[in-house]
Amino acid sequence: EVQLVQSGAEVKKPGESLKISCKGSGDNFINYWIAWVRQMPGKGLEWMGIISGDSDIRYSPSFQGQVTISVDKSIRTAYLRWSSLKASDTAMYYCARRISTAAYFDSWGQGTLVTVSS
Amino acid sequence: QSALTQPASVSGSPGQSITISCTGTSSDVGGYNYVSWYQQHPGKAPKLMIYDVSKRPSGVSNRISGSKSGNTASLTISGLQGEDEADYYCSSYTTSRTWLFGGGTKLTVV
Secondary structure (H helix, E strand, O other), X not given: OOOEXXXXXXXXXXXXXXXXXXXXXXXXXXXXEEEEEEEOOOOOEEEEEEEEOOOOEEEOOOOEOOEEEXXXXXXXXXXXXXXXXXXXXXXXXXXXEEEOOOOOOOEEOOOEEEEEOO | OOOEEOOOEEEEOOOOOEEEEXXXXXXXXXXXXXXXXXXXXXXXXXXXXXXXXXEXXXXXXXXXXXEEXXXXXXXXXXXXOXXXXXXXXXXXXXXXXXXXXXXXXXXXXX
16 A cells, blocks of 8 residues: 655745655656645645656646645655745645546645744 | 635535535636545645546545536535545646635535
8 A cells, every 4th residue: 555654744934945745655656746735723634746667757737836835756755845935835734546547535644733933 | 826615614414425626727727637635634644535527536435525516616425424524625737837725615514
């Protein structure tokens, strides 16, 4: 069974940078795409973007320019990075797997809670 | 790109059936048979319940079904049980090669 394990909770100040991670288990990581999904407190899921094992990246227009998605396939890990956090970035962030022939997300990480507060 | 439209809440009694709608446009829901549904219990990660409009992953109850007509997809849960109480989200692939989620529907089993 594929597992996605995300990095731990973070508490940051506005203006600070942050990179969170999502590590996949199993082989064939190159055949996966990893999506990032935001869930603000008490709110719904928002699709942020997705990256393939060979770094094909697509962003939601709402998040383009606000975050950077990357991948290191040698260690089966995807990343979500902010260069300057805002209080409004406070949320739970999930990674989710899409196999390359699918249009859905069949495996999800446990979530990383990011809190941005002065 | 706007979120897909779902009712904020639905409710039903144990044993009854409920249907949750998910309305998009011809650029997403209506354009492809790539609608999926996710269940999320409080404090937990989402779980895939339906993919490609009406297919169930292994292990998902056959009380769960999906359908689509035009720009609106639907999730039906029959024989409601207490464990079905959760938030449900639809999602669709889009013509921009991205994905959209619906705003989510809170299902209460009363």
